[in-house]
Amino acid sequence: MDWNQFFFVVFPYISLALFVAVTIYRLVYRPFTQSSLSSQLLERKRLYWGSIPFHHGITWILLFHLLALLFPKAILVMNATPLRLYLLELSGFALGLWALVGVVVLIWRRLTTPYIKAVTSTMDIIVLLLTLVSVITGVLTASLYRFGSVWFTGVFTPYLWSVLLFQPRPELVEPLPWLIQLHLINNFIILAVFPFSRLVHILALPLDYLIRPWQLVIGMRDRKNS
Ligand code: HEM
Helix, strand or coil, X not given: CCHHHHHHHHHHHHHHHHXXXXXXXXXXXXXXXXXXXXXXXXXXXXXXXXXXXXXXXXHHHHHHHHHHHHCHHHHHHHCCCXXXXXXXXXXXXHHHHHHHHHHHHHHHHHHHCHHHHHCCXXXXXXXXXXXXXXXXXXXXXXXXXXXXXXXXXXXXXXXXXXXXCCCCCHHHCCCCCHHHHHHHHHHHXXXXXXXXXXXXXXXXXXXXXXHCCCCCCCCCCCHHHC
8 A cells, every 4th residue: 555545545534434433422422521621711812812813714714615515516607707716715815814813823822821831731732733734734725726716626526525435536636736635634634633622612513503493482571560
């Protein structure tokens, strides 16, 4: 087995298996542990300037990634005119830089605030460094190999589907420049460490609020006596 086989065939399945199995184990046998272990009570100013830019930037970027995976044709149609292509790419780039500012502040805060340093685990540092690598390689990919929102749909969409459907096609990503390959491999590492880290707090997102029935509040107060 060569390195390409390992990184683009074997490793994605190792990380997916860890992600699915350990996450399910944690949900079933360790309920109520899907926490971000917030340190807001210990320090809030730097947390604000780190967490808000990071989450606002990364959430939209990951949503764009997901749209390109699920609806590649729609992304291509949207990119069919130069204006819309530039707008999408520029928005992605600005959001990427915004996320970069956030993650740098978060790392700086972890390393320099005494209270926060005391409650920081090795896994916290690993997760922040992996995130930093993802954001830097993503932003560099977007600026050095334009236009990613177009070629993503021709390279990564079929590759990721080939992995998900258990018919991996490493030949799609083997010829890519090392920077883009690093972006991909680093994200598979993030997937593998996800259930072992505070990243599991993403699962606590109350998405059921979007689809649950209306809550009816019926007033029973006797107005005359209140
Ligand atoms: C296997 C999954 C992923 C693939 C195949 C992938 C691929 C790409 C590609 C091709 C780009 C360039 C987009 C463009 O030029 O418009 C990009 C940008 C980016 N990616 Fe990923 N990515 C993945 C997962 C992630 C994850 C999990 C993160 C964050 C933790 C991330 C963070 C970023 C960032 C910050 C950018 C820069 C956005 C921009 O400047 O336009 N990516 N990614």
